[in-house]
Amino acid sequence: MTASTPGPTAPTPDPDLLYSEDEDALRAAVRALLTARGDAPTVIAGLETDAPYDSALWRALATDIGAAGLLVPEKLGGQGASAREAAVVLEELGRFVTPVPYLTSGVLAVTALLGCDTAQEDVATLLGALAEGRKVGVLALPLPTAPGAVPEATVRADADGALTGRVTSVADASAADVLVVLAQGPDGPALHAVEAAADGVRTEPVTSLDLTRRLGHLTFEGARGRLLATGDRARAAVERAVLTGAGLLASEQLGVAERCLDETVRYTAERTQFGRPVGSFQALKHRMAALWLEVASARAAARNAADALAGDSPDAAVAVAVAQAYCAPVAVRAAEECVQLHGGIGMTWEHPAHLFLKRAKSDEVALGTPGRHRDALAELAGLSAP
Incomplete structure (x- = not known):
């Protein structure tokens, strides 16, 4: 083999979708x-x-x-x-x-x-x-931030490391003890750790659709932070965090969908009409069977993304885009079916169906919408839009 001849590349291992x-x-x-x-x-x-x-x-x-x-x-x-x-x-x-x-x-x-x-x-x-x-640490980025689309920093750091700026729609902002903030400094991007209770940090709660994952706006007015990384390394760290978060969010969406399907099957097996469980009606059986197939496919997509991230696979970005593009709509559909097939009780505050629907809808826009992930997948696969 000559020096100019490329050597054989190691084959990418097959994904392991089973649980250990x-x-x-x-x-x-x-x-x-x-x-x-x-x-x-x-x-x-x-x-x-x-x-x-x-x-x-x-x-x-x-x-x-x-x-x-x-x-x-x-x-x-x-x-x-x-x-x-x-x-x-x-x-x-x-x-x-x-x-x-x-x-x-x-x-x-x-x-x-x-x-x-x-x-x-x-x-x-x-x-x-x-x-x-x-x-509790929180990465100070808007929740809708998608992999490969981390915006330019809206927070500025002066030569002394004092931070000034605003970041909107940050998940769990009010829960944070420490904020990890991407800021634009005199020498480029930099990552800072800022105590949430420090002088110059203000958290403004936002009324969120999903009250189990609350949002907040963060304002920095001369807040002092500790420098963690600078330059390309700082930005790459944030990009990797968003990619990992999006990939693992698919597993949360899978959990929502599975629970909604389980609860719907259980309820329709107990609820009777005309002397029969409503789950025995053909139309409802077809709806739940179709949902089961979607949930099974979502499990494969979510596990593939988690496995690719765990193994630092070169195809991790593709796996994450596939998982998010597929799992987000499945979670929403499962939650909608849960609400509808529970009938009147599914519309009440006391029943948890609304929790599933609100989490599924919130997750659908978190860390990139399904459409954004489909666009990313097309780009990764070299399929340009017409």
């Missing part, structure tokens, strides 16, 4: 916790308070089970797991529409920090705090 024993054990632990302490009446009651999330439940999930540190290496105080395990947690959180900042802190903020120099003391210390559940 460890992943099944993790699912069982999370589901047991949420069944005991995060059932629908508890979630609905929490919506009527000013608390941004269920802090006691978060401590149990983040610290006792160790979910907050799944993506953090063991040497930095985490569990040293992968996106596959994080996806399992998000499936269960989607099933229960749990009001905890796992996606924002345990996935987005952690992934952004992992893209920085983890040997740097500030980065390592913050990662350890997030992994142990002692602090």
Whole structure:
């Protein structure tokens, strides 16, 4: 072989869509916790308070089970797991529409920090705090930000590191202890860690469609932060965080869809009309069978995205685009069917159907709409629009 002849490339391993024993054990632990302490009446009651999330439940999930540190290496105080395990947690959180900042802190903020120099003391210390559940971190980006479309920073950093600017529609902004902020500095983009309670930081709550994942506008007026990364590394860290978040959000959408299907099948098997369970009517059986096929396909797409992210596959961007383009509409359709096939009770505040629908609709625009992901997929596949 001559020097100019390219060598053989290693084949891309086939995706593993099955759940491992460890992943099944993790699912069982999370589901047991949420069944005991995060059932629908508890979630609905929490919506009527000013608390941004269920802090006691978060401590149990983040610290006792160790979910907050799944993506953090063991040497930095985490569990040293992968996106596959994080996806399992998000499936269960989607099933229960749990009001905890796992996606924002345990996935987005952690992934952004992992893209920085983890040997740097500030980065390592913050990662350890997030992994142990002692602090909640939030990546200060608008929730609709899509992979490959991170906007130019709307926050400016002066030569002394003081931040000034505004970021809108940030998920779990009111829950944050630490904000990870992309700012434009004198020498280009830079990533800063800012205490949410610091002088010069103001959080303005927003009335959100999904009250289990609240939004807020962040305003910085000379707030002091700690520099985490600069230049291309800072922007790449944010891009990777958004890609990972979008890919794992598909697993949350899968959890929503599965729970909606399960609840609808259960209810239509119990509800009778003309002396028969309404689920035995052919028209309803066809609707639920069609939904089952969509949910099964969504599971394959979501697992493929999680596996690609876990293995740092070169096709990860494609897998994420496919998963989001498919799973988001399936979750919405499943939630709509859940509301409709529950009849009048599905329209009440006391029934959790509205929680599923609001989470599904909110997730549909989070980290890129299905249309945005289809456009990205076409570009990645070299299929230009007519």
